[in-house]
Amino acid sequence: MYVLIIGGGKVGFNLACALAQDQEEVTVIERDRAALEKFKELPQVKAVQGDGTDPRLLEHLGITRARVVAAVTGSDVDNLTAALLAKRQFGVPRVVARVNNLKNEWLFTRARGVDFAANGARIIAQVMQEELSLGELVTLLKLEGGEISLVEEEVASASRAVGKRLAELNLPGEIVLAAILREGKIVIPRGETRLAAGDKVLALAYSEHARVLEKILA
Incomplete structure (x- = not known):
C-alpha cells in the first residue's frame, strides 16, 4: 500500500515510523532540509525535499497510485491545499489532514477534500485501519x-x-x-x-x- 505523507515534522515522522514498521510503502515530502535529516533513521522511507502543495511534484512522486495521503504540516493552509489537490485533482481514495488551529477546524470538510481531520489532542488518522492492513490491533x-x-x-x-x-x-x-x-x-x-x-x-x-x-x- 502506498502512502504519501506531506510534512516531515514530528507528526509526519512518527506516522512514517509506524507505517514503515508495518512494511508499507511510504514517501514523505518536507520543505525544510534540516527536518529531513532524521529520516536517515528510516532508510525504507523515501524522504523528499519540496513543496507538498506543488501538483507537479505530487504527480512526479506517484500520488495517482497512493491509497492514502496524510497532510500533517504545521500550516493549516498547506494542509488544506494539499488535501484539495489530493482529492479533487488526483482522486486519492482517503485523505487525512492535521488541524493545527482549532478555529480553522470548520474548514476541514469533505467538500475541501478532507475525509478525516484531527488535531494533536484527538490524534491523526483513526482511518488508517480501513485502508492499511496493519493487523487486528x-x-x-x-x-x-x-x-x-x-x-x-x-x-x-x-x-x-x-x-x-x-x-x-x-x-x-x-x-x-x-x-x-x-x-x-x-x-x-x-x-x-x-x-x-x-x-x-x-x-x-x-x-x-x-x-x-x-x-x-x-
Whole structure:
C-alpha cells in the first residue's frame, strides 16, 4: 500500500515510523532540509525535499497510485491545499489532514477534500485501519514520546464482550475509550453502553496495555 505523507515534522515522522514498521510503502515530502535529516533513521522511507502543495511534484512522486495521503504540516493552509489537490485533482481514495488551529477546524470538510481531520489532542488518522492492513490491533499513531497510542480493535463475534456493558469489562485505568464506530456512526462510550459484534473500539492506551484491550475484545 502506498502512502504519501506531506510534512516531515514530528507528526509526519512518527506516522512514517509506524507505517514503515508495518512494511508499507511510504514517501514523505518536507520543505525544510534540516527536518529531513532524521529520516536517515528510516532508510525504507523515501524522504523528499519540496513543496507538498506543488501538483507537479505530487504527480512526479506517484500520488495517482497512493491509497492514502496524510497532510500533517504545521500550516493549516498547506494542509488544506494539499488535501484539495489530493482529492479533487488526483482522486486519492482517503485523505487525512492535521488541524493545527482549532478555529480553522470548520474548514476541514469533505467538500475541501478532507475525509478525516484531527488535531494533536484527538490524534491523526483513526482511518488508517480501513485502508492499511496493519493487523487486528492497530497502533494508528504513536503520540508524544511513543508512550501512548491511539488503538483500534474490532469486537469479534465470539468475544465474551458482546452484549456486555462497558462498565462490566473492568478495563484498567490506563486504557481510556475514545469512541465506538458502529455501522458508520460514532457512539460515545459510556458505562451503560453495550458492545456489539463488529463494533470498532478506539482507545488511548499506554503501549504496554494495548494488548489487554485486544484480549478482552477478541
